[in-house]
Amino acid sequence: MTGGRTAPRILIAVSVLTLVVAVVGFVVTLVLNAFVFDKYNAYGEVPIPGTGQVHLPEGQATVSFHTQTIGSTSGGLPVPPLELGIDPPDGVPEPQIIESYGTTTTINNDAHVRVWRMEVAAEATYNITAGGQVDGYINPRLAFGHDASRWWLVWMFAGLFVVGAIALAASITWAMRRGRRPSPAGAPQATFDLSDPYTPSADGIRFEQLRHLSALRDSGALTEEEFQAEKRRLMNWGAG
The missing domain is CATH 1.10.287 (Helix Hairpins)
Known part of the structure; x- marks a missing residue:
């Protein structure tokens, strides 16, 4: 158990x-x-509006909207209409841009959210032009990096x-x-059988009767002769 x-x-x-x-x-x-x-700005940032150069490796890169915030962004950072222009070096194909919104990350009033993914065909330094309707945002910029989360x-x-x-x-x-859980069926249990009462033997009955006769004699209710006569009768009954 x-x-x-x-x-x-x-x-x-x-x-x-x-x-x-x-x-x-x-x-x-x-x-x-x-x-x-989080490596959302691993390759650099470009102000909005503004221009700049970013060195991108071959493979996949991300473009995030990055800004300072004053209030809470628990409902997500609102992304304004944005414009992105990429001018690759001569002989290098232009990266493929795919819209891909991510979740907002905010640390000490610094918030960013992924807006695009880029497929970069060749490692190179690209000229970036960033624009958009960013009135009301504090120090808005586009951040270029990669997913590492x-x-x-x-x-x-x-x-x-x-x-x-x-x-x-x-x-x-x-x-x-x-x-x-109840006790197992095979477990020993204490039982008491009261249906078979104790039955005294014949010798026990004679012994009790002799004690009674002796008590009567000692009390004076029987004489010695009467006691002996009753004793012989009792013994003869037992022997019969």
Whole structure:
């Protein structure tokens, strides 16, 4: 029985530990994505409106709208109409631009959100022209970088939390059922049989009657002769 109760307790402890790891991992991953993994401006920035040069490697790059904010951006950073012009060096094909809006990241009133993805055919330094309706924004610019966030880790820890919660609920249910479990059918149980009362033997009856006769003689209710006569009669009855 002790071993049967230990298993649910172990599962409860493991489930709680899983939940703790999931929560800590979720928070740490969010922090790392915001402060360490995020490389949205790795290749440089160009003011809006304005021009500049950005050195882009071959492969995929991102273009983000980057600005300072005063109020909250909990509902997402509003992206104004923007214009992007890319002039590649001679002999280098122009990068392919694909609209791709991402989520807003805000750190100390500094906000950015991905607007485009670029497929860069060759590594080179590109001339960039940025424009748009950015009245009301503080120091708006286009940031060129690449995705380095580990959002799959965030989802992994979120899934781990769900698994831990399900395991915890199951283990608690298991422990409660174990606590209400009846004793096994084969377990010995104390029983008392009161249907067969004690029946004294014939010798026991004669012994009690002799004691009674002796008490009568000692009290004077019987003489010695009467006692002896009754004793012989009792012994003869027992022998018969």
